[in-house]
Amino acid sequence: TFCFCPLSAMTIDGNYLLTCGSDKTLRLWSVGRGTLLKTYTGHGYEVLDADGSYDNSQLCSCSSDKTVILWDVATGQVTRKLRGHAGKVNCVRFNEEASVILSGSIDGSVRCWDTRSRKMEPIQILDEARDGISSLKVSEHELLSGSVDGRVRRYDLRMGQLHVDFINSPITCVCFSQDGQCTLTSSLDSSVRLLDKNTGEMLGEYVGHQNKSYKLDCCLSNKDTHVLSCSEDGHVYYWDLVEGSISLKLPVGKGVVQSLSFHPTEPCLLTAMEGSVQVWGAVPEVKEEAAD
């Protein structure tokens, strides 16, 4: 069945691929073989984001039906259905030990849910944002949230501080760098910025792609050498991190390349575009298609 696939996500060890579809299902694929392993149904509306735990035993997914679901991978059963958001949930992430699920929603709040206990209420609600949360990332001790109100908020749990970086245009994606010193943000003014985490200074700006209306992903390569971003013109843009010049313009297809995910250790890229996911190897010409 043809379905629009807004997001793909690679699991932590790089062997499995999760795709969320607008057909309300979540699918698990094997990256190496390109085969469908399991389908998870349970959401009431289209699935918007998903994340896997570190041991690949649990998945969390969020949807336009305002819920966050915790799945058991092997059985495909719904372990928890967490309700609380007032609007569709845009992004969801596990923390390092998969003991907390963090979800960001269009209602402007980030909710932290406890997976270990049976509580249906979130541990904490972070509602400092004034508009919807578009993107969320978690590191060992920090939460990074990007909001449509143009601010990147980094909650440092260790220091007990909140750092707000003003970007001035709605943010579509935020992510940490591999070394943990910088954050990358892409915003609707068609620019991707690399900011220093401690001071908030901009270390690099990457332009050339097109990002005016869609929520597009950006990421860094596995060795932090390149900055990648999707684009509305059907390409994936590679910039050199230090220089800021476009090193590669990867033609993916005709439509909008929505989602992007880099392998954690190998030079391997996943892109998602309108119903299919492409796996790109080190040599860019090698292309494997995994259609939903």
Add this chain to the structure above:
Amino acid sequence: MHICGLREVILQVLAVLLLFLQHKGGGSGPAAGASMLWKLSKRPLPIQEQTVKDEKGRYMRFHGAFTGGFSAGYFNTVGSKEGWAPSTFVSSRQQKAEWQGSRPEDFMDEEDFSEHGIAPHEITTTDDFVSRRRNPISEKAQAISSMQASFPADRLLDFLVPARTSIGVELLKKMGWKEGQGLGPRVRKRPKAETRTYGCEIPPNSSEESEEEDFHLENVTFAPKDVMPVDFTVKDDVRGLGYQGLDPLQALGGGSEPVHINLFSAESDRTSSLFGGRSAGQQRKRGVAGQAFGVGALEDEDADIYHRDTMSNYDSVLGGEEPGDGLYGWTAPQQYRRSQKDTMKDASYLGKILEGFTLASKAAETKTVFPPPVLPRDFKPVHYFRPVVDSSTVSPQLAKALEMSHGQVSNQPLQQGSRHQLDSSQRRELLGESSIKGSAAAVIVFKLCTSGVAAAKLMAQRAQSRRLLSTESVPSPETEAFTAWNSPTIDISSAFRPFEKNPHKQARYELYISRLKQGEKDALDQSLDPTMTEWERGRERDEFVRAALLYKPRSSCLASRFTRSQHDEDDPDSVEVTRDQENNVDDKQSAVGMKMFGKLTRDTFEWHPDKLLCKRFNIPDPYPSSGIVGMPKVKKDKFSVFNFLTVTDTILEEKSVSSTSTSQGRSLPSQAFLRLRNKHIKFWKSH
């Protein structure tokens, strides 16, 4: 002949007979004669005489066993000198041959019929002369003698056998005894058997006895009953008494349902169980019965032909099945076991006690039932709230009438001092309760009105109404204030400060209040400022008293039942916001435009993570002692549009204020401006 012993006599007779027989020349026993004589004379037989000759005097050759053995016949030939002649077979028309079935005896010769042959012709006693009782001694003697001498003469002793029936039996028979009768003198009547009668008992009637007597003729006697012979057979096995053993027919019968086989049954007669309870028709007539021999077509065996016998059909323990409840000796644990004293009590209980339960040691608590109050005959369950009477607008008589009314027509005439006209304070006196500190109504007054004038008015009203109603003297305001504040539990700091604007006055007022609290009656005069003029002092005194009365402390009796609301209804103009606010947005925007990220674009706030969140993230709590979650919040005045909507002059004022300020369009209004605005609004409210 001198008879020294029976045996010698018999031997001598035998010797005579032997000699006589030998003399006759008949075929006597082989070679026994000389040796017999020699034996009788008791001299050893020489070797050359130790020969065996048959009846014809032929030296015998022994083929086979040494003792006895069989010779091959006539010089090792068979039969006679001529040999063995077969029987002739003749059959003609006149004389048909009769087939005589050949018997084995046809093929035997004399030696076979001899004592050591294959078909010895023995002389045995007939049944008539067989003695019933076995005599083991005589049998042993016979066995020994037959071993010593293979001489059939011993058998002649068997001729001397007693008669079949014993003498006693014959004598009894001669006296008229018959088999089956008992021994003893004859009796008249048969003794009645002691049988149990079930059902209606025949009443002891002499007429019935006489009936029986009539039934029997006189002089008729009966033989007594026979005694059942006791079996005196010696028990020579080690099985239990009455043991029968398994009946093989029953054990391997393979009936349709497994029947419990009782090895020790009460019946001594075993014949009934010989065939395992199977009916006559069921038993096999032909062939062998048993498990392995199938079910014929005509048979009715419904049993499972592949029946497997299980060990559960057999007892392993004597005494039958485990009796009772299958508990197998399990006893209830301590808590369920009934102690000795409980069982005593239980025994006295007449009803039925369930298993596992016992009578309670403590009697159940009897509930005290409070009967409902007795209502007076004229009681009507309708409460009428007396209307608040404004004494200034209404004539005193009407006011009084209203005060005393019930709201209904009452049958009874109005009584002065009836209990419906009592005030709470009067009731308090009647009941003998202690008066509460402070007047409760004043607290409500404090909450409702913010303006001092209205409160004072109400106070005056109450004082007036009280004077109207009761005859008691109105306590002076001073003493009232004293009673209100004279309590150690009062918290001065939380009390309302009426003289905020004048800190000195406030300080004096607080001094006065604290003195009141400690219980000094003349606190008022002490706390007045001596530097003020007399008139001012007097005025201040009144003000203090009134303030003390009005703004009663919250810890009065009724006030303790009220608490401050969370949402600060008395302060609708403020709201909680985060303490730390962002910097100016416009500055940031311009910084972004200039790509000057860093200090201008970054804001850092204090943020408290939830304790559980830290725990889950495996991070030590950065603020362990804080109870806040999230960003610390502060109360800020609200910026509400509705505040602008009502009074035109205030709007104008605000507009002018706003234009003169240096703030930007979208920024939050400054604190000073807000305070000014609020003051104006309060002013309007007071009007």
